[in-house]
Amino acid sequence: MPAVPIADDCLFEFIHAELVNYVASSSKGDHDVSTLEYLGFCCGYRIIERLTKDWPRFKDELDTLKFMCTDFWSSIFKKQIDNLRTNHAGVYVLLDNNFRLISKMSSGNQYLEVAPRYVTFTCGLLRGALANLGIHCVVTSEIKTLPACAFHLECWLHVIEFPFPFGMTRVSRLGT
Amino acid sequence: MSRQGTRLDQKKVNSELFTLTYGALVSQLMKDYENVDEVNKQLERMGYNIGIRLIEDFLARTGTGRCYDFRDTAEKIQSAFRLYLGISPQIMNWSSSGDEFSLQFDSNPLTEFVELPDHCLNLKYCNVLTGVLKGALEMVQMDIASCFVQDHLKGDPCTELRVKFIKRLEDAIPAGED
Amino acid sequence: MTIHNLYIFDRSGILLYYAEWNRLKQSGITREEEAKLMFGMLWSIKSFVCKISPLDTKKGFLCYKTNKYALHYFETPTGLKFILNTDVNAQNVRELLYQIYRQVFVEYVIKNPECNLKEPIKSELFKSQLDAFVKQSPIFGLKSY
Numbered sequence: 405m406p407a408v409p410i411a412d413d414c415l416f417e418f419i420h421a422e423l424v425n426y427v428a429s430s431s432k433g434d435h436d437v438s439t440l441e442y443l444g445f446c447c448g449y450r451i452i453e454r455l456t457k458d459w460p461r462f463k464d465e466l467d468t469l470k471f472m473c474t475d476f477w478s479s480i481f482k483k484q485i486d487n488l489r490t491n492h493a494g495v496y497v498l499l500d501n502n503f504r505l506i507s508k509m510s511s512g513n514q515y516l517e518v519a520p521r522y523v524t525f526t527c528g529l530l531r532g533a534l535a536n537l538g539i540h541c542v543v544t545s546e547i548k549t550l551p552a553c554a555f556h557l558e559c560w561l562h563v564i565e566f567p568f569p570f571g572m573t574r575v576s577r578l579g580t
Numbered sequence: 581m582s583r584q585g586t587r588l589d590q591k592k593v594n595s596e597l598f599t600l601t602y603g604a605l606v607s608q609l610m611k612d613y614e615n616v617d618e619v620n621k622q623l624e625r626m627g628y629n630i631g632i633r634l635i636e637d638f639l640a641r642t643g644t645g646r647c648y649d650f651r652d653t654a655e656k657i658q659s660a661f662r663l664y665l666g667i668s669p670q671i672m673n674w675s676s677s678g679d680e681f682s683l684q685f686d687s688n689p690l691t692e693f694v695e696l697p698d699h700c701l702n703l704k705y706c707n708v709l710t711g712v713l714k715g716a717l718e719m720v721q722m723d724i725a726s727c728f729v730q731d732h733l734k735g736d737p738c739t740e741l742r743v744k745f746i747k748r749l750e751d752a753i754p755a756g757e758d
Numbered sequence: 759m760t761i762h763n764l765y766i767f768d769r770s771g772i773l774l775y776y777a778e779w780n781r782l783k784q785s786g787i788t789r790e791e792e793a794k795l796m797f798g799m800l801w802s803i804k805s806f807v808c809k810i811s812p813l814d815t816k817k818g819f820l821c822y823k824t825n826k827y828a829l830h831y832f833e834t835p836t837g838l839k840f841i842l843n844t845d846v847n848a849q850n851v852r853e854l855l856y857q858i859y860r861q862v863f864v865e866y867v868i869k870n871p872e873c874n875l876k877e878p879i880k881s882e883l884f885k886s887q888l889d890a891f892v893k894q895s896p897i898f899g900l901k902s903y
Binding site for chain 2: 769770771794797798801834835836837838856859860863864868869875
Binding site: 415480482 | 589590592593594596601602604605622629634663665666687688690
């Protein structure tokens with residue numbers, strides 16, 4: 405097979421910025437958030453499949469989350485998650501102290517009101533990737549001071565045999 | 581924390597994410613606009629916005645100076661494709677007046693996972709590139725037009741982008757000078 | 759060695775950014791007026807320098823010097839203009855201007871999607887990065903009056 409050409413890192417940042425700009429300017433109200441989140445979900449769902457092809461199976465939810473915080477995060481955002489916290493009951497907080505997609509914008513409160521737009525896609529990306537790994541959750545973000553961003557994950561159910569994106573499946577409560 | 585032996589290739593993952601994100605963007609546009617021509621136009625507009633920024637990154641990274649002529653421009657465009665998309669499109673089919681040429685692509689990261697459904701035949705999937713060229717060259721005082729004349733995704737043997745020089749843009753004279 | 763002040767203009771003459779460090783005397787006119795005169799002067803010098811050049815110059819105007827200060831000029835092919843006033847002994851100022859373009863302007867203006875390229879730069883991060891960048895330069899050095 406011929407070598408696949410590799411696109412430069414900055415192109416993702418530029419296309420992401422255009423995506424945010426497009427969705428934010430073409431929509432009213434809540435629509436922007438959900439569209440960006442959905443597009444992120446689609447990308448996350450597909451990219452994780454390619455990443456984990458040759459990866460050993462994950463032991464459990466926490467093991468999966470650790471993978472997301474280290475290898476997954478650093479392969480996309482050039483650094484690992486700085487802090488992972490959990491209540492061991494399906495709630496996780498992933499803290500990135502210098503989140504790539506807002507790191508060039510501000511270190512402080514400037515642009516604080518528009519910053520959530522630039523992390524919504526990534527919320528979807530996380531949700532999509534986890535969904536493909538069998539963990540269904542709600543992902544929200546919290547930015548107190550740029551360029552730090554916390555991602556809150558609330559996992560509801562552990563789904564076995566999951567078609568894309570949500571189908572009729574047997575579900576069981578994840579043991580904690 | 582990470583496991584031994586397996587490392588994800590950051591550059592490759594970023595490239596794939598870029599491809600997927602672009603794909604998601606195109607499909608969202610297809611949802612939002614009924615008219616495919618409008619989608620092509622939107623892609624070009626977004627490309628323009630990227631182009632006017634990307635040119636600064638290109639100049640800053642490569643230290644490239646002004647172009648001597650349009651052939652020089654063609655080579656610089658080619659080198660930008662190498663830098664940003666990892667491909668070297670062939671420069672060919674120069675017009676006799678030297679103001680028009682083609683870039684021919686064998687592969688392209690943008691279209692790596694793409695198959696066009698039948699109802700999208702008028703979609704110019706990579707039209708963002710025409711906008712990028714337009715925006716980038718406008719910033720260095722060159723007005724150009726470009727369009728896809730062949731598209732691999734539509735069954736053509738290759739993808740060919742035709743680039744035409746229109747005119748040089750002149751600096752505006754500051755007020756009070758002449 | 760000393761760095762006095764910096765102007766960044768876009769192609770059309772909009773003053774995108776101004777900063778000063780060791781500027782001991784103000785011009786006595788508004789910043790707006792000063793920028794307009796500065797841009798006009800540079801435009802005139804540039805075109806005159808080209809006109810009377812006995813050779814086919816590619817780089818054109820680079821700097822001028824008075825007995826007290828030197829003005830250094832760096833223009834990108836996109837028409838961005840970076841102007842730095844230093845003391846007369848400062849070396850390699852063009853290199854510094856190129857680095858400001860590459861490592862500060864491109865990184866914190868071009869890659870900040872909230873920065874409108876046609877408007878004066880409002881980003882605080884750009885401001886602080888630029889300030890730090892200039893201050894760590896050997897040209898900034900110790901104040902010598």
